[in-house]
Amino acid sequence: MEEKNNKKTIWAWCMFDWANQSYNMVITSTIFPSYFVAVTANAKNGNMVTFFGHKYVNTVLSTYVLGLSYLIVVAILPILTSIADYRGNKKIYLQMFTWVGSLACAGLFFFEKNSPLEIPMICFGLASIGYCGGFVFYNSYLPQIATIDQQDAVSAKGFIYGFIGSVVMQLICLVVILQPTWFGITEVEWLPARISFLLVFFWWIGFAIIPFRRLPKGTPNAGSHNYNVLTGGFKELAKVFGKIKKMPLLKRFLSAFFFYSVGVQTIMLVAANFAAKELHIPETNLIATILGIQLLAVVGALVTSKSSARYGNVKTLIGLVTVWTISCCCVYFVTNANQFYIAAFVIGLVLGGVQSLSRSTYSKYLPENIPDTASYFSFYDVTEKISIVVGLFCFAFVEAHTSTMRNSALALDCFFAVGLFLLVALMLAEKRTPKADIEVPV
Numbered sequence: 001m002e003e004k005n006n007k008k009t010i011w012a013w014c015m016f017d018w019a020n021q022s023y024n025m026v027i028t029s030t031i032f033p034s035y036f037v038a039v040t041a042n043a044k045n046g047n048m049v050t051f052f053g054h055k056y057v058n059t060v061l062s063t064y065v066l067g068l069s070y071l072i073v074v075a076i077l078p079i080l081t082s083i084a085d086y087r088g089n090k091k092i093y094l095q096m097f098t099w100v101g102s103l104a105c106a107g108l109f110f111f112e113k114n115s116p117l118e119i120p121m122i123c124f125g126l127a128s129i130g131y132c133g134g135f136v137f138y139n140s141y142l143p144q145i146a147t148i149d150q151q152d153a154v155s156a157k158g159f160i161y162g163f164i165g166s167v168v169m170q171l172i173c174l175v176v177i178l179q180p181t182w183f184g185i186t187e188v189e190w191l192p193a194r195i196s197f198l199l200v201f202f203w204w205i206g207f208a209i210i211p212f213r214r215l216p217k218g219t220p221n222a223g224s225h226n227y228n229v230l231t232g233g234f235k236e237l238a239k240v241f242g243k244i245k246k247m248p249l250l251k252r253f254l255s256a257f258f259f260y261s262v263g264v265q266t267i268m269l270v271a272a273n274f275a276a277k278e279l280h281i282p283e284t285n286l287i288a289t290i291l292g293i294q295l296l297a298v299v300g301a302l303v304t305s306k307s308s309a310r311y312g313n314v315k316t317l318i319g320l321v322t323v324w325t326i327s328c329c330c331v332y333f334v335t336n337a338n339q340f341y342i343a344a345f346v347i348g349l350v351l352g353g354v355q356s357l358s359r360s361t362y363s364k365y366l367p368e369n370i371p372d373t374a375s376y377f378s379f380y381d382v383t384e385k386i387s388i389v390v391g392l393f394c395f396a397f398v399e400a401h402t403s404t405m406r407n408s409a410l411a412l413d414c415f416f417a418v419g420l421f422l423l424v425a426l427m428l429a430e431k432r433t434p435k436a437d438i439e440v441p442v
Contacts, residue, residue: 004144004145005146006145008214009145009214012213012214012215013138013158013211014154014158014162015208015210016134016158016207016208016211017138017162017165018162019098019207020134020135020162020204021162021165021166022165022199025166025167026196026197027105027108027124027200028066029269029272031177031193032108032193034193034272034276034283034286035194036273037059037276037277038283039111039113039190040058040117047059047277051118051121052118057399057400057403058277059270059396060399060400062124062273063269063273063393064393065121066269066392067389067396069125070385070389070392072125073385074382077381078234078236078378078382079233079234080093080136080137080233081140081233081236081375090137090141094137094138094212095208097131098130098134098204098212099130100126100130101129102204103126103201104123104125104130105123105127105197105198105200105201106198106201107119107126108124108127108194108197109197109198109201110194111194112194132385142155163298165207166294169200170290171291172199176192176199177192177287180192236375236378239375240375241379247365247367249426249430250365250366252422252429253361253362253365254380254383256317256419256422256425257358257383258386258387258419259422260321260419261383261384261388262388262390262391262415262419263324263391263412263413263419264351265384265388265391266388266391266395267412269391270392270395270405271290272286273405274331274405275340278406279335279336281340289341292344292348293344293348293351294348296345296351297349299349300348300352300353303353304320304352304356305357307319307353313357314430317354318423318424320350320353320354320357321419321420322420323346323350324347324350325417325420332406359380362377391415395412396408398411
């Protein structure tokens, strides 16, 4: 068994984040959404496209596909977590999902204007499943490679590697798109964007070879659990849910977290589509804006950590979600690129803060006498993924029936408002709930 806190092992683990965040930046957030809107645009038919014989608005289809991929992840996440907890050869599953996701990105290279959408959309969904599924096993390595006192630092290091890697990959793709002739590319309208999808494949799987080679094959005491790995995860989640119902503050927080996460996660997944379709912002400007949001998110996370230390987690979250609620409402009235950039600036500042503070707040509400928090964080992950599914399907449904993404933004604002109300209720309940009442025997 390899000793914990090994610098080379930790570096290899961080390189997985460096590798797969290229998908999140290029495919989910910037180039692919803009490219998809451009190649499927059809003013005569109201941007309608055909998918397996059914008609959809182009952005509605992509949002539905993304939502379906997250729904599949929600369905298989307990099984994946159970396999990870079982301590079998989890590296095989890490490799499998990485290959699925990266190869799906490579498949997007063949997505051309006027080509059928079935295969490209399947690749789009599989890339999302590969990305999310791989993360389950990636996260499960953390307690195996780092001692408890080092896990926060190692986790933060992985986040930093992922951020830097995604920015570097994005800049490479940006150079290809802006200066295609440097690389001998003569077809400059669509090919540079398609090449960026292929670059994601090489980047993702290429750097993932480092953790594939260095990370432990499995974990100690493999096969020590006596439950069925296909059903054990679901039983564990049900057990956790039963315990959470007896923890008043944690239960209130999870309810608030679910509602405001519907808004936060959905906005980040559909922002590029909105900018490209409603405001016609050029692809290069959109890429620069998303990069700016990423940088501001880091600054916002640092500011938020200082604010939470001074005012408390819940009060800080109330402030952040208030800003989200106002910003989401303002999106409805955005009519030009400059207004969008201002909204993006504000959202960037509160994005990193609300994500980092939500996880730490959940952790603080867990009773100290819980011997194993893995199943509780699995429940947290499932809650977050379900909120994404609800948000994406709601956004797509409203757009499909009102023919504008602006109304979808207003629908999301309702979730923010409910989340804000529940946070205020949590703050009031926290003042009158004795600490002993939130703990429950395990």
